[in-house]
Amino acid sequence: MSGRVIGDGEVRELHVLMCDARDELAQRRVEDPIRAARRAEILDQLAQRKRSPPTPPQIGRFRIKARLGEGGQAVVYRAHDEALGRDVALKLLRPHCFHDERSRKLLVREARGMARLSHRNVVQVHDTGTHGQQMYIVMALVEGETLSQWLDEQPRSWQEIVSIFEQAGRGLAAAHREELVHRDFKPSNVLIDRETERPLVGDFGLVGDTSRGARKQSVVAGTPPYMSPEQIQSEPVDARSDQFSF
Known part of the structure; x- marks a missing residue:
């Protein structure tokens, strides 16, 4: 096996980078569907206003x-x-x-x-x-x-x-x-x-x-x-x- 042993400081830096990457991925997984749902909700509301049926007697x-x-x-x-x-x-x-x-x-x-x-x-x-x-x-x-x-x-x-x-x-x-x-x-x-x-x-x-x-x-x-x-x-x-x- 070749290579060097990384120090504690590098371990901490690597850990922070990995956590940041996971946080960014988690944020995207949550925010993207919310944005899509909100966008669909707004479009649906606008569409409903246009095609809202007359009140049946x-x-x-x-x-x-x-x-x-x-x-x-x-x-x-x-x-x-x-x-x-x-x-x-x-x-x-x-x-x-x-x-x-x-x-x-x-x-x-x-x-x-x-x-x-x-x-x-x-x-x-x-x-x-x-x-x-x-x-x-x-x-x-x-x-x-x-x-x-x-x-x-x-x-x-x-x-x-x-x-x-x-x-x-x-x-x-x-x-x-x-x-x-x-x-x-x-x-x-x-x-x-x-x-x-x-x-x-x-x-x-x-x-x-x-x-x-x-x-x-x-x-x-x-x-x-x-x-x-x-x-x-x-x-x-x-x-x-x-x-x-x-």
Whole structure:
């Protein structure tokens, strides 16, 4: 064997260089998917604004009263259930949410999983159905604001904030007990009831059933600032991903 023995100083320098290289690689692995997801999100939002469909007057037995909001996954309406005589929130999923019969069946199964979940801190799902080529989910109508709005509207004591987050966490834990993963948990997906100031976790638009084991995602799904590392890498997710987002 030939060559020289390197000294301690050179060992330290080599170690630093290797660490820097690993850090740079790790940073790229995290930042590149985030940038791609954010870019896709912005492009999708712009596209949705251009092709947002007109508000339908009727969906099944539900008379549409107003549009409450929309995103890349769905449009949410305030609707009146003519059979039961009550107002509800109707979430009409966009056609690209299901590309074939398999994905349609998966959405139905996940909606049923959401419907069996009954908890005071989760927006109750009442029904699901189809409207033309689109699926819809009927949920309890929460009169109030999002957690983001609640936090921004006025100064809150730490006791108030801890109480709200604790209750929202209980709702999320209840979903996990039913083997459901939210996948897009964030303040804007928590609603605060105006009368009771009770938080309810809602908008399970990216929900996934883990009863068959964590599934690998085919696309990066979620909101980048709240996504877990495994979501960013499109790897299998479970309840721990929601805990990271929380």
